[in-house]
Amino acid sequence: MQPHQAGPHLVAQEGPFSAATASLPVLQYFPARGRAEPTRLALALAQVEWFEPPVGPILPLLRRQLDGWPFRQLPRFIDERNGKVDIVQSMAILRHIARKFELYGGDEQEAAFIDMVVDAAQELRAQLKGVWWRRGDAGAVADYARTTLAREADLLAASDQPGPGLACLERLAADEESPWLGGCGRPSVADVCVFDLVDCHLAAPELAGAVRERFPALMAHHRRFAAQPGVREYLSSGNRHPHVFADDWRALQAEGAAGEEARK
Incomplete structure (x- = not known):
């Protein structure tokens, strides 16, 4: 499984790689586990590859427009496998994946x-x-x-x-x-x-x-x-983010920015 592909990426709908990801679901989130981690785990359990673009180009759009981010929040999930599902809200995303990949029980x-x-x-x-x-x-x-x-x-x-x-x-x-x-x-x-x-x-x-x-x-x-197939590979890969919550990543970014400002 290769949840995160190497190389330069923009947002999913733009850039030269868009055709290459047309068959993969796209998950937009901060480089942290956070509210997106259950989605990643569910996709790994279903043994479905996904694509995550870097969050940098997304954040300015997230603040300026509601198209694609109707509640100005991440995660966002774009199900490129059918081209119709484009949703935010972590539990809505998780339940969509559960229904689609039979992770919702038997009855x-x-x-x-x-x-x-x-x-x-x-x-x-x-x-x-x-x-x-x-x-x-x-x-x-x-x-x-x-x-x-x-x-x-x-x-x-x-x-x-x-x-x-x-x-x-x-x-x-x-x-x-x-x-x-x-x-x-x-x-x-x-x-x-x-x-x-x-x-x-x-x-x-x-x-x-x-x-x-x-x-x-x-x-x-x-x-x-x-130990489940797919999950085991994801957890042992370099694709799992070290930050448990997105706020951990934000705090690190703020510290880095403050350090840069102090060095000016």
Whole structure:
């Protein structure tokens, strides 16, 4: 698989390479995992190659026009395989891919379950992002570990954690009837989102220890998903971005710009 092709690229609709990418779906996003990573993982799971242009030429257009970016946001997904689907909003993109490549379960009941898990994973991802920039604050990390990363019994007893915690997903992942969430016969986008959520936690040393210790079923699920054909190749390739959130990349860009300004 070659999700990112080498060589100079512009936006997907322009430039000399446009014909070469006419048969590939195009994903526009920052050079970070962020909200686009579930899309990349789903495409990798479906063993579908995709193309990512550099974000530099896109950002000025993103701010100046609504055509192509109706909500002035990335990611944007252009499904060049049928030429009709051109959408933004990360979950809309993910569900389109799930429907197209049969990653939405085998029936309506499984699809409903998958939607539930995907939404819960996104809520938990938002909680993680809230503490991500405060990882150097021992108090903030301790609070997060006590609530969102609480074991099931402790989560149920926590009066200040009204929403889900990883223990909710741990219970689902511990189901022995199937290696995949919801008893599905094959991985779905629910597995994609839960893998991504756990993987984000493992990327933070301040949080990784608690996740490994408290959620063995989620860790086993993480290993199974990482070993899937297509996913395995993507994760081990040089195509995976090191920045977990787009804000990490933005902060690095801001630091570089400030350094350049100081040297003038």
